[in-house]
Amino acid sequence: MNQFFTASISDTDLLISDAIHDEVRRQSDGLELIASENFVSKAVLETMGTVFTNKYAEGYPGKRYYGGCEFADVVEQAAIDRAKQIFGCEHANVQPHSGAQANMAVLMTALEHGDTILGMNLSHGGHLTHGHPLNFSGLYFKVADYGVNRETEQIDYDELQRKAEESKPKLLICGASAYPRTIDFERIGQIAQCVGAKVMADIAHIAGLVAVGLHPSPVPHCEFVTTTTHKTLRGPRAGLAMCREEFAKDLDRRVFPGVQGGPLIHIIAAKAVAFGEALSPDFKAYQQQVLDNAKALAASLAEAGLRIVSGGTDNHLMLVDVWLDGKGITGKEAEKALEAVNITVNKNTIPFDTQKPFVASGIRIGTPALTTRGMKVDEMAQIGGMIASVLHEPASDEVKSRVRREVAELTAQFPMYSSGMGSKSSEAGSAV
Numbered sequence: 568m569n570q571f572f573t574a575s576i577s578d579t580d581l582l583i584s585d586a587i588h589d590e591v592r593r594q595s596d597g598l599e600l601i602a603s604e605n606f607v608s609k610a611v612l613e614t615m616g617t618v619f620t621n622k623y624a625e626g627y628p629g630k631r632y633y634g635g636c637e638f639a640d641v642v643e644q645a646a647i648d649r650a651k652q653i654f655g656c657e658h659a660n661v662q663p664h665s666g667a668q669a670n671m672a673v674l675m676t677a678l679e680h681g682d683t684i685l686g687m688n689l690s691h692g693g694h695l696t697h698g699h700p701l702n703f704s705g706l707y708f709k710v711a712d713y714g715v716n717r718e719t720e721q722i723d724y725d726e727l728q729r730k731a732e733e734s735k736p737k738l739l740i741c742g743a744s745a746y747p748r749t750i751d752f753e754r755i756g757q758i759a760q761c762v763g764a765k766v767m768a769d770i771a772h773i774a775g776l777v778a779v780g781l782h783p784s785p786v787p788h789c790e791f792v793t794t795t796t797h798k799t800l801r802g803p804r805a806g807l808a809m810c811r812e813e814f815a816k817d818l819d820r821r822v823f824p825g826v827q828g829g830p831l832i833h834i835i836a837a838k839a840v841a842f843g844e845a846l847s848p849d850f851k852a853y854q855q856q857v858l859d860n861a862k863a864l865a866a867s868l869a870e871a872g873l874r875i876v877s878g879g880t881d882n883h884l885m886l887v888d889v890w891l892d893g894k895g896i897t898g899k900e901a902e903k904a905l906e907a908v909n910i911t912v913n914k915n916t917i918p919f920d921t922q923k924p925f926v927a928s929g930i931r932i933g934t935p936a937l938t939t940r941g942m943k944v945d946e947m948a949q950i951g952g953m954i955a956s957v958l959h960e961p962a963s964d965e966v967k968s969r970v971r972r973e974v975a976e977l978t979a980q981f982p983m984y985s986s987g988m989g990s991k992s993s994e995a996g997s998a999v
Protein backbone atom coordinates (compact mmCIF):
# COMPACT_ATOMS: atom_id res chain seq x y z
CA MET A 568 0.00 0.00 0.00
CA ASN A 569 1.26 3.49 -0.88
CA GLN A 570 2.06 5.17 2.46
CA PHE A 571 1.08 8.53 0.98
CA PHE A 572 -2.56 7.39 1.19
CA THR A 573 -2.38 5.67 4.56
CA ALA A 574 -0.08 7.55 6.93
CA SER A 575 -1.78 9.74 9.53
CA ILE A 576 -0.79 13.29 10.27
CA SER A 577 0.60 12.16 13.63
CA ASP A 578 3.08 10.03 11.63
CA THR A 579 4.01 12.70 9.10
CA ASP A 580 3.86 16.20 10.59
CA LEU A 581 4.33 16.56 14.32
CA LEU A 582 4.22 20.34 14.38
CA ILE A 583 0.73 20.48 12.89
CA SER A 584 -0.47 17.29 14.55
CA ASP A 585 0.45 18.61 17.99
CA ALA A 586 -1.18 21.97 17.25
CA ILE A 587 -4.41 20.15 16.35
CA HIS A 588 -4.21 18.19 19.56
CA ASP A 589 -3.62 21.35 21.58
CA GLU A 590 -6.57 23.07 19.91
CA VAL A 591 -8.86 20.11 20.65
CA ARG A 592 -7.80 20.38 24.28
CA ARG A 593 -8.19 24.17 24.35
CA GLN A 594 -11.73 23.94 23.00
CA SER A 595 -12.61 21.13 25.35
CA ASP A 596 -11.08 22.55 28.55
CA GLY A 597 -12.34 26.12 28.15
CA LEU A 598 -15.67 27.92 28.13
CA GLU A 599 -16.21 29.15 24.56
CA LEU A 600 -18.37 32.25 24.65
CA ILE A 601 -17.43 34.00 21.40
CA ALA A 602 -20.84 34.77 19.93
CA SER A 603 -19.84 33.90 16.35
CA GLU A 604 -18.36 30.50 17.20
CA ASN A 605 -19.91 27.10 17.58
CA PHE A 606 -18.96 23.40 17.57
CA VAL A 607 -19.91 21.33 14.53
CA SER A 608 -21.12 17.75 14.78
CA LYS A 609 -18.74 14.89 14.15
CA ALA A 610 -20.67 14.26 10.91
CA VAL A 611 -19.99 17.79 9.65
CA LEU A 612 -16.35 17.57 10.74
CA GLU A 613 -15.87 14.24 8.97
CA THR A 614 -17.44 15.51 5.77
CA MET A 615 -15.04 18.46 5.60
CA GLY A 616 -12.11 16.06 5.64
CA THR A 617 -13.18 14.01 2.63
CA VAL A 618 -11.83 13.41 -0.88
CA PHE A 619 -14.17 16.06 -2.28
CA THR A 620 -11.29 18.41 -1.48
CA ASN A 621 -9.52 16.86 -4.49
CA LYS A 622 -12.20 17.87 -6.97
CA TYR A 623 -12.45 20.86 -9.27
CA ALA A 624 -16.05 21.71 -10.14
CA GLU A 625 -16.18 25.24 -11.53
CA GLY A 626 -19.72 25.96 -12.68
CA TYR A 627 -22.96 24.74 -11.11
CA PRO A 628 -24.71 21.34 -10.84
CA GLY A 629 -25.30 19.99 -14.37
CA LYS A 630 -23.22 22.81 -15.95
CA ARG A 631 -19.59 22.29 -14.97
CA TYR A 632 -16.34 23.21 -16.68
CA TYR A 633 -14.78 19.89 -15.57
CA GLY A 634 -15.54 16.22 -16.07
CA GLY A 635 -16.16 13.82 -13.20
CA CYS A 636 -18.56 16.09 -11.34
CA GLU A 637 -21.48 13.68 -10.97
CA PHE A 638 -21.01 13.26 -7.20
CA ALA A 639 -20.09 16.90 -6.66
CA ASP A 640 -23.45 17.65 -8.31
CA VAL A 641 -25.23 15.38 -5.81
CA VAL A 642 -23.83 17.20 -2.76
CA GLU A 643 -24.18 20.72 -4.16
CA GLN A 644 -27.77 20.10 -5.25
CA ALA A 645 -28.59 18.66 -1.82
CA ALA A 646 -27.10 21.75 -0.14
CA ILE A 647 -29.13 24.05 -2.43
CA ASP A 648 -32.38 22.15 -1.89
CA ARG A 649 -31.93 22.02 1.87
CA ALA A 650 -31.01 25.74 2.13
CA LYS A 651 -34.17 26.62 0.17
CA GLN A 652 -36.24 24.39 2.42
CA ILE A 653 -34.79 25.88 5.62
CA PHE A 654 -35.16 29.54 4.67
CA GLY A 655 -38.06 29.39 2.19
CA CYS A 656 -36.05 31.43 -0.32
CA GLU A 657 -36.51 31.30 -4.10
CA HIS A 658 -32.83 30.83 -4.96
CA ALA A 659 -29.75 29.72 -3.01
CA ASN A 660 -26.09 29.80 -4.02
CA VAL A 661 -24.08 27.56 -1.67
CA GLN A 662 -20.64 28.29 -3.14
CA PRO A 663 -19.48 31.42 -1.24
CA HIS A 664 -16.36 30.50 0.70
CA SER A 665 -17.32 32.98 3.43
CA GLY A 666 -19.92 35.52 4.47
CA ALA A 667 -17.71 38.33 3.15
CA GLN A 668 -17.64 36.72 -0.29
CA ALA A 669 -21.41 36.18 -0.24
CA ASN A 670 -21.80 39.89 0.54
CA MET A 671 -19.35 40.89 -2.16
CA ALA A 672 -21.30 38.86 -4.74
CA VAL A 673 -24.57 40.52 -3.70
CA LEU A 674 -23.11 44.03 -3.84
CA MET A 675 -21.76 43.29 -7.30
CA THR A 676 -25.20 41.99 -8.33
CA ALA A 677 -27.22 44.89 -6.96
CA LEU A 678 -24.89 47.81 -7.61
CA GLU A 679 -22.64 49.59 -10.07
CA HIS A 680 -19.27 50.89 -8.96
CA GLY A 681 -19.85 54.20 -7.09
CA ASP A 682 -23.49 53.60 -6.14
CA THR A 683 -24.61 54.40 -2.59
CA ILE A 684 -25.16 51.86 0.16
CA LEU A 685 -26.68 52.48 3.57
CA GLY A 686 -25.37 50.10 6.23
CA MET A 687 -25.20 49.82 9.98
CA ASN A 688 -22.20 51.50 11.56
CA LEU A 689 -19.57 48.94 12.61
CA SER A 690 -19.21 50.47 16.06
CA HIS A 691 -22.98 50.15 16.59
CA GLY A 692 -22.94 46.45 15.72
CA GLY A 693 -22.59 46.38 11.91
CA HIS A 694 -20.01 44.48 9.85
CA LEU A 695 -16.90 45.40 7.85
CA THR A 696 -18.58 44.38 4.60
CA HIS A 697 -21.49 46.76 5.22
CA GLY A 698 -19.44 49.83 4.27
CA HIS A 699 -16.22 50.07 6.29
CA PRO A 700 -13.79 52.44 4.53
CA LEU A 701 -11.02 49.81 4.42
CA ASN A 702 -13.28 47.06 3.07
CA PHE A 703 -14.29 46.57 -0.61
CA SER A 704 -17.76 47.82 0.36
CA GLY A 705 -16.35 51.16 1.47
CA LEU A 706 -13.67 51.35 -1.20
CA TYR A 707 -15.91 50.83 -4.23
CA PHE A 708 -19.23 52.31 -3.10
CA LYS A 709 -20.42 55.53 -1.48
CA VAL A 710 -21.40 54.80 2.08
CA ALA A 711 -24.02 56.26 4.38
CA ASP A 712 -24.57 54.71 7.78
CA TYR A 713 -27.17 54.32 10.48
CA GLY A 714 -26.93 53.15 14.07
CA VAL A 715 -28.66 52.82 17.38
CA ASN A 716 -30.35 55.40 19.58
CA ARG A 717 -28.09 56.76 22.35
CA GLU A 718 -30.72 56.17 25.04
CA THR A 719 -32.19 52.80 24.09
CA GLU A 720 -29.06 51.46 22.37
CA GLN A 721 -31.45 49.86 19.85
CA ILE A 722 -31.91 50.59 16.15
CA ASP A 723 -33.86 53.79 15.70
CA TYR A 724 -36.07 52.99 12.69
CA ASP A 725 -37.35 56.56 12.33
CA GLU A 726 -33.78 57.79 12.15
CA LEU A 727 -32.98 54.99 9.69
CA GLN A 728 -35.86 56.17 7.51
CA ARG A 729 -34.54 59.74 7.66
CA LYS A 730 -31.05 58.56 6.70
CA ALA A 731 -32.50 56.55 3.82
CA GLU A 732 -34.47 59.56 2.55
CA GLU A 733 -31.38 61.73 2.82
CA SER A 734 -28.81 59.36 1.25
CA LYS A 735 -31.13 57.65 -1.27
CA PRO A 736 -29.15 54.37 -1.27
CA LYS A 737 -29.46 51.85 -4.06
CA LEU A 738 -28.94 49.10 -1.48
CA LEU A 739 -29.92 49.16 2.18
CA ILE A 740 -27.89 46.68 4.22
CA CYS A 741 -29.23 45.29 7.47
CA GLY A 742 -28.09 42.58 9.85
CA ALA A 743 -25.31 42.87 12.41
CA SER A 744 -22.36 41.25 14.15
CA ALA A 745 -22.92 42.67 17.59
CA TYR A 746 -26.57 43.60 17.99
CA PRO A 747 -28.48 41.79 20.73
CA ARG A 748 -32.02 42.78 19.72
CA THR A 749 -34.62 41.55 17.24
CA ILE A 750 -34.25 43.24 13.85
CA ASP A 751 -37.46 44.51 12.27
CA PHE A 752 -36.91 43.33 8.70
CA GLU A 753 -40.47 44.20 7.73
CA ARG A 754 -39.99 47.85 8.69
CA ILE A 755 -36.62 47.94 6.92
CA GLY A 756 -38.24 46.51 3.78
CA GLN A 757 -40.90 49.27 3.93
CA ILE A 758 -38.27 51.98 4.36
CA ALA A 759 -36.33 50.62 1.37
CA GLN A 760 -39.47 50.56 -0.74
CA CYS A 761 -40.18 54.21 0.09
CA VAL A 762 -36.79 55.29 -1.25
CA GLY A 763 -36.58 52.79 -4.14
CA ALA A 764 -33.72 50.78 -2.63
CA LYS A 765 -33.14 47.06 -2.61
CA VAL A 766 -32.33 45.33 0.68
CA MET A 767 -29.63 42.86 1.64
CA ALA A 768 -30.11 41.22 5.04
CA ASP A 769 -26.92 39.68 6.38
CA ILE A 770 -28.19 37.16 8.93
CA ALA A 771 -24.80 35.57 9.66
CA HIS A 772 -25.29 35.75 13.41
CA ILE A 773 -28.96 34.86 13.69
CA ALA A 774 -29.34 32.36 10.82
CA GLY A 775 -29.97 29.42 13.17
CA LEU A 776 -32.71 31.35 14.95
CA VAL A 777 -34.26 32.40 11.64
CA ALA A 778 -34.07 28.80 10.38
CA VAL A 779 -36.44 27.61 13.11
CA GLY A 780 -38.68 30.69 13.33
CA LEU A 781 -37.24 32.04 16.59
CA HIS A 782 -36.30 35.30 14.86
CA PRO A 783 -38.53 36.84 12.15
CA SER A 784 -37.32 35.95 8.67
CA PRO A 785 -36.00 38.62 6.32
CA VAL A 786 -36.85 36.54 3.24
CA PRO A 787 -40.30 38.05 2.55
CA HIS A 788 -38.95 41.61 2.89
CA CYS A 789 -35.51 41.57 1.29
CA GLU A 790 -34.28 40.93 -2.25
CA PHE A 791 -31.05 39.37 -0.96
CA VAL A 792 -30.22 37.41 2.18
CA THR A 793 -26.71 36.28 3.05
CA THR A 794 -25.26 34.35 5.92
CA THR A 795 -22.24 32.51 7.13
CA THR A 796 -22.92 28.86 7.86
CA HIS A 797 -20.79 28.39 10.98
CA LYS A 798 -22.34 30.57 13.67
CA THR A 799 -25.79 29.76 15.09
CA LEU A 800 -26.42 27.69 11.94
CA ARG A 801 -23.69 25.32 13.21
CA GLY A 802 -22.20 24.22 9.91
CA PRO A 803 -18.73 24.42 8.37
CA ARG A 804 -16.87 27.75 8.15
CA ALA A 805 -18.35 29.19 4.93
CA GLY A 806 -21.06 31.38 3.37
CA LEU A 807 -24.44 31.21 1.64
CA ALA A 808 -26.18 33.76 -0.61
CA MET A 809 -29.93 33.76 -1.28
CA CYS A 810 -32.10 35.94 -3.48
CA ARG A 811 -35.36 36.30 -5.33
CA GLU A 812 -35.56 34.34 -8.58
CA GLU A 813 -35.28 37.50 -10.72
CA PHE A 814 -31.69 38.01 -9.47
CA ALA A 815 -30.68 34.33 -9.49
CA LYS A 816 -28.76 34.30 -12.76
CA ASP A 817 -26.88 37.50 -11.94
CA LEU A 818 -26.03 36.40 -8.42
CA ASP A 819 -24.70 33.04 -9.64
CA ARG A 820 -22.57 34.85 -12.21
CA ARG A 821 -21.21 37.17 -9.54
CA VAL A 822 -20.27 34.32 -7.17
CA PHE A 823 -18.59 32.42 -10.02
CA PRO A 824 -16.75 33.66 -12.02
CA GLY A 825 -17.21 37.15 -10.48
CA VAL A 826 -15.73 36.67 -7.05
CA GLN A 827 -14.52 33.08 -6.82
CA GLY A 828 -13.03 30.26 -8.87
CA GLY A 829 -13.56 26.60 -8.04
CA PRO A 830 -16.07 25.82 -5.28
CA LEU A 831 -14.93 23.97 -2.14
CA ILE A 832 -16.99 20.83 -2.69
CA HIS A 833 -15.88 19.20 0.58
CA ILE A 834 -17.18 22.26 2.45
CA ILE A 835 -20.37 22.37 0.36
CA ALA A 836 -20.92 18.70 1.25
CA ALA A 837 -20.50 19.62 4.92
CA LYS A 838 -22.99 22.50 4.44
CA ALA A 839 -25.47 19.94 3.08
CA VAL A 840 -24.96 17.79 6.19
CA ALA A 841 -25.36 20.77 8.53
CA PHE A 842 -28.48 21.94 6.66
CA GLY A 843 -29.89 18.43 7.08
CA GLU A 844 -29.27 18.75 10.82
CA ALA A 845 -30.94 22.17 10.82
CA LEU A 846 -34.07 20.61 9.36
CA SER A 847 -34.40 18.15 12.26
CA PRO A 848 -36.72 18.88 15.22
CA ASP A 849 -33.70 18.75 17.58
CA PHE A 850 -32.36 21.90 15.97
CA LYS A 851 -35.36 23.94 17.07
CA ALA A 852 -34.93 22.72 20.63
CA TYR A 853 -31.24 23.63 20.43
CA GLN A 854 -31.99 27.17 19.22
CA GLN A 855 -34.59 27.67 21.96
CA GLN A 856 -31.96 26.64 24.50
CA VAL A 857 -29.47 29.10 22.95
CA LEU A 858 -32.02 31.87 23.59
CA ASP A 859 -32.90 30.69 27.10
CA ASN A 860 -29.20 30.45 27.94
CA ALA A 861 -28.46 33.96 26.63
CA LYS A 862 -31.27 35.43 28.74
CA ALA A 863 -30.09 33.53 31.82
CA LEU A 864 -26.47 34.58 31.33
CA ALA A 865 -27.39 38.25 30.76
CA ALA A 866 -29.58 38.19 33.86
CA SER A 867 -26.84 36.73 36.03
CA LEU A 868 -24.29 39.28 34.78
CA ALA A 869 -26.72 42.14 35.40
CA GLU A 870 -27.47 40.78 38.86
CA ALA A 871 -23.74 40.84 39.58
CA GLY A 872 -23.66 44.56 38.75
CA LEU A 873 -22.46 44.52 35.12
CA ARG A 874 -24.14 46.76 32.57
CA ILE A 875 -25.75 44.92 29.66
CA VAL A 876 -25.95 47.18 26.60
CA SER A 877 -29.59 47.92 25.66
CA GLY A 878 -30.68 46.30 28.92
CA GLY A 879 -30.76 42.69 27.74
CA THR A 880 -30.90 40.36 24.77
CA ASP A 881 -33.46 38.91 22.36
CA ASN A 882 -30.99 36.61 20.60
CA HIS A 883 -27.88 34.51 21.17
CA LEU A 884 -25.57 37.33 22.27
CA MET A 885 -25.12 40.21 24.65
CA LEU A 886 -22.76 43.16 24.89
CA VAL A 887 -21.36 43.96 28.30
CA ASP A 888 -20.12 47.46 29.08
CA VAL A 889 -17.04 46.77 31.20
CA TRP A 890 -15.54 50.27 30.96
CA LEU A 891 -18.45 52.00 32.73
CA ASP A 892 -17.28 55.50 31.89
CA GLY A 893 -13.83 54.88 33.33
CA LYS A 894 -14.94 53.15 36.54
CA GLY A 895 -14.22 49.69 35.17
CA ILE A 896 -11.64 48.11 32.85
CA THR A 897 -11.28 48.15 29.06
CA GLY A 898 -12.68 45.44 26.83
CA LYS A 899 -9.13 44.43 25.99
CA GLU A 900 -8.27 43.97 29.67
CA ALA A 901 -11.50 42.07 30.28
CA GLU A 902 -10.83 39.70 27.37
CA LYS A 903 -7.32 39.04 28.68
CA ALA A 904 -8.44 38.48 32.29
CA LEU A 905 -11.08 35.99 31.18
CA GLU A 906 -8.67 34.23 28.83
CA ALA A 907 -6.39 33.66 31.81
CA VAL A 908 -9.12 31.52 33.41
CA ASN A 909 -10.00 29.70 30.16
CA ILE A 910 -13.12 31.71 29.41
CA THR A 911 -13.02 32.96 25.81
CA VAL A 912 -14.85 36.13 24.77
CA ASN A 913 -13.93 39.02 22.49
CA LYS A 914 -13.48 42.69 23.24
CA ASN A 915 -16.06 44.71 21.36
CA THR A 916 -16.93 48.33 20.90
CA ILE A 917 -20.22 49.42 22.40
CA PRO A 918 -22.43 52.11 20.83
CA PHE A 919 -20.85 55.58 21.10
CA ASP A 920 -17.65 54.01 22.38
CA THR A 921 -14.86 56.40 23.33
CA GLN A 922 -12.17 53.71 23.03
CA LYS A 923 -10.47 52.54 19.84
CA PRO A 924 -11.80 49.22 18.43
CA PHE A 925 -8.60 47.40 19.47
CA VAL A 926 -9.16 48.47 23.08
CA ALA A 927 -12.97 48.86 23.24
CA SER A 928 -15.26 49.47 26.21
CA GLY A 929 -17.12 46.20 26.03
CA ILE A 930 -17.03 42.48 25.55
CA ARG A 931 -19.37 40.41 23.39
CA ILE A 932 -20.65 37.14 24.82
CA GLY A 933 -22.70 34.45 23.08
CA THR A 934 -24.20 31.11 24.02
CA PRO A 935 -24.30 28.96 20.81
CA ALA A 936 -21.14 26.94 21.51
CA LEU A 937 -21.76 26.11 25.16
CA THR A 938 -25.37 25.24 24.35
CA THR A 939 -24.07 22.73 21.79
CA ARG A 940 -22.03 21.18 24.60
CA GLY A 941 -25.28 20.62 26.47
CA MET A 942 -25.11 23.43 29.01
CA LYS A 943 -28.37 24.92 30.22
CA VAL A 944 -29.61 27.83 32.32
CA ASP A 945 -28.14 26.54 35.61
CA GLU A 946 -24.67 26.42 34.09
CA MET A 947 -25.22 29.90 32.62
CA ALA A 948 -25.97 31.30 36.08
CA GLN A 949 -22.78 29.67 37.35
CA ILE A 950 -20.74 31.05 34.41
CA GLY A 951 -22.22 34.53 34.93
CA GLY A 952 -20.92 34.40 38.50
CA MET A 953 -17.45 33.32 37.34
CA ILE A 954 -17.23 36.11 34.75
CA ALA A 955 -18.40 38.72 37.23
CA SER A 956 -15.86 37.70 39.88
CA VAL A 957 -13.00 37.95 37.38
CA LEU A 958 -14.18 41.29 36.01
CA HIS A 959 -14.71 42.76 39.47
CA GLU A 960 -11.20 41.71 40.60
CA PRO A 961 -9.13 41.28 37.43
CA ALA A 962 -5.83 41.54 39.31
CA SER A 963 -6.60 38.92 41.96
CA ASP A 964 -4.61 35.70 41.55
CA GLU A 965 -6.77 34.08 44.18
CA VAL A 966 -9.95 34.75 42.17
CA LYS A 967 -8.24 33.58 39.01
CA SER A 968 -7.14 30.24 40.42
CA ARG A 969 -10.56 29.61 41.97
CA VAL A 970 -12.36 30.37 38.69
CA ARG A 971 -9.84 28.33 36.69
CA ARG A 972 -10.68 25.36 38.94
CA GLU A 973 -14.42 25.94 38.54
CA VAL A 974 -14.04 26.10 34.74
CA ALA A 975 -12.13 22.79 34.77
CA GLU A 976 -14.79 21.11 36.90
CA LEU A 977 -17.62 22.40 34.74
CA THR A 978 -16.09 21.57 31.35
CA ALA A 979 -15.24 18.04 32.52
CA GLN A 980 -18.98 17.41 32.89
CA PHE A 981 -19.62 18.28 29.21
CA PRO A 982 -17.14 16.28 27.10
CA MET A 983 -16.81 16.83 23.36
CA TYR A 984 -15.08 15.19 20.34
CA SER A 985 -14.13 12.27 22.57
CA SER A 986 -12.94 9.72 20.00
CA GLY A 987 -9.21 10.21 20.32
CA MET A 988 -9.25 13.09 17.87
CA GLY A 989 -5.97 14.96 17.74
CA SER A 990 -3.79 12.53 19.70
CA LYS A 991 -0.53 14.21 20.58
CA SER A 992 2.70 12.53 19.42
CA SER A 993 3.97 12.35 22.99
CA GLU A 994 0.68 10.84 24.26
CA ALA A 995 -0.09 8.45 21.38
CA GLY A 996 -3.40 6.69 21.83
CA SER A 997 -4.73 9.07 24.48
CA ALA A 998 -8.32 10.16 24.02
CA VAL A 999 -9.07 13.85 24.25
Ligand code: DSN
Pocket residue numbers: 603666694744
Ligand atom coordinates in the same frame (compact mmCIF):
# COMPACT_ATOMS: atom_id res chain seq x y z
N1 DSN B 1 -15.94 38.11 12.67
C1 DSN B 1 -17.34 37.75 12.75
C2 DSN B 1 -17.86 37.88 14.14
O1 DSN B 1 -17.15 37.55 15.06
O2 DSN B 1 -19.00 38.27 14.31
C3 DSN B 1 -18.14 38.48 11.77
O3 DSN B 1 -17.61 38.30 10.52
